[in-house]
Amino acid sequence: MNILITGAGRGLGYELTSEALERGHAVVAGVRLPNETKLTALAEKYGERLSLVELDVTNEEGIAALAIQLKEKGVSLGAIINNAAILNSRNTQIEQLDFNDVALTMDINVYGPMRVVKHLLPLLTEKDAAIFNISSEAGSITHAYPGDYPYAISKTALNMFTQQLHVYLQKRGIQVLSIHPGWMRTDMGGEEASLDAKESARGIIGQLEQRRTPDSRFMFVDHEGNPMPI
Numbered sequence: 097m098n099i100l101i102t103g104a105g106r107g108l109g110y111e112l113t114s115e116a117l118e119r120g121h122a123v124v125a126g127v128r129l130p131n132e133t134k135l136t137a138l139a140e141k142y143g144e145r146l147s148l149v150e151l152d153v154t155n156e157e158g159i160a161a162l163a164i165q166l167k168e169k170g171v172s173l174g175a176i177i178n179n180a181a182i183l184n185s186r187n188t189q190i191e192q193l194d195f196n197d198v199a200l201t202m203d204i205n206v207y208g209p210m211r212v213v214k215h216l217l218p219l220l221t222e223k224d225a226a227i228f229n230i231s232s233e234a235g236s237i238t239h240a241y242p243g244d245y246p247y248a249i250s251k252t253a254l255n256m257f258t259q260q261l262h263v264y265l266q267k268r269g270i271q272v273l274s275i276h277p278g279w280m281r282t283d284m285g286g287e288e289a290s291l292d293a294k295e296s297a298r299g300i301i302g303q304l305e306q307r308r309t310p311d312s313r314f315m316f317v318d319h320e321g322n323p324m325p326i
């Protein structure tokens with residue numbers, strides 16, 4: 097399978113890339129700065145199975161150009177994993193909220209995956225294709241808490257985008273899931289987190305390989321495939 101992953105240079109994105117390559121898949125790894133990433137070591141190890149591409153999810157022109165470039169090379173995709181995201185205004189209460197932070201979070205965490213799907217969907221032509229949106233339990237309305245407003249709201253909105261895509265793409269046999277990857281030890285999750293990002297990546301790539309039976313319900317699951325509360 098050829099898997100496009102955004103935010104592939106560190107954290108979960110790096111581990112998803114590494115895990116997919118270890119299992120024999122090909123990866124188009126989207127990073128903001130292709131020359132400044134530890135992915136170059138993986139590129140040496142895996143050769144042509146890893147393509148490093150410049151991909152800033154806020155740059156629609158850049159994503160459109162990437163889609164053309166991949167199409168010209170005859171690339172087809174089996175999966176898109178929308179992983180790139182930020183978490184800012186942590187624990188900030190509504191009275192102190194800075195709307196520049198809210199706008200930036202929405203631009204990256206919600207409009208980012210929308211831009212990526214808008215331009216790269218035509219390349220998603222492999223059999224049993226899938227789109228995995230990396231969401232968060234913070235986006236669960238059932239477990240809403242006051243704080244992390246931009247992040248939580250962005251993940252709830254991402255979940256809506258997942259379901260809209262699911263309805264739109266079901267007839268084409270493209271599976272669309274929102275996945276909570278767990279609380280992971282990454283720059284975002286911090287050192288206290290309970291889960292190794294590698295373990296989460298293993299579960300997520302495993303779900304791509306296993307492929308679920310299509311379901312008309314909204315599919316929000318954790319990295320092991322267990323249902324998450326909406």
Ligand code: NDP
Pocket residue numbers: 102103104105106107108109127128129151152153154178179180181182204230231232233276277278279280281282283284285286289
């Ligand atoms: P990190 O902060 O460790 O990494 C974030 C990644 O997103 C980096 O690769 C970063 O690239 C990339 N990124 C940020 N902005 C952009 C942009 N504009 N364009 C392209 N890439 C961008 O996060 P994690 O690895 O921890 O998180 C991965 C996913 O998992 C996210 O969707 C997050 O919301 C979700 N998640 C994480 C949890 C955790 O505990 N860590 C818990 C629940 C969900 P760069 O290096 O260029 O900055």
